[in-house]
Amino acid sequence: MQYELLNIEPLYRGFFALNRYRLRFERYDGGWSPEISREIFERGHAVAVLPFDPKRREVVLIEQFRPGAFEAPSGPWLTEIVAGMIEPNETVESVARREMAEEAGLEPLKLIPITRYWVSPGGTTESIYLFLALIDAAPTDTFFGLPEEHEDIKLHTMSLDEALARVDSGIICSAAPIIALQWLERHLPQFVGG
Known part of the structure; x- marks a missing residue:
């Protein structure tokens, strides 16, 4: 399968960017689509990390204001996991370590890749590299x-069970923590011995 990117037209540059893509792509029937135009949100790529203490079976989650979540059930203060944007010349692992220090005062003992996923590929270029970070103890400070x-x-x-209950009840309602917590639940025996 092939595609042709015919043009990228910048529409807006600010905290983020918006471009108009003109393109066409090969169809499953062997023909080609007509030329289409799509506005694409250029967000960049991010790293998100779930800190987990296997001895205590506890996770560290963060809560912060998110202006895109005004319609969330509990308002725009979301319970999430540590995350940050990848800057030029940074590796995903270095971003994970930087954000763990900045947002939670933690240093991971080990970073375990979970997955990379596209946030909403119909309208944005953003992808997220998702990690589990093994830690030895929860931070003693509360604000970062x-x-x-x-x-x-x-x-x-909180305990992993409490965090999963918050997913089930809709309190945790953004993708990265849901994916990371459910992944951890599925893979828990390899970290806590059964």
Whole structure:
């Protein structure tokens, strides 16, 4: 299967970017689509990390204000996992370690790749590299974030069971923590011995 990217037209540049793509693609019947135009949100790529203490069976989650979630059941303060954007010349592992320190005051003992997924490929280029970070103890501080990035982050340490119950009840309602927590539930025996 092939595609032709005919043109990318910049529409907006600000905190993020918006481009118009003109393209066509090979169809399953062997023909080609007509030329189509799509506005694509250029978000960049991110790394998200679920800190997990296997001895205590506890996870560390963060809570912060998210302006895109005004319609969330509990409002725009979402319970999430540590995450950050990949800057030029950074590896995904270095971003994971940087964000763990900035957002939770933690250093992972080990980073375990979970998956990479596309956030909403019909309208954005963003993908997320998802990790599990093994930690030895929950942080003792509660509030984190970089003032220059206007971050105001509150930490929550809880059992894996409590976090999964929050997924089931809809309190945790963004993709990265849902995917990471459900992955951890499926793979738990390899980290806690059964």
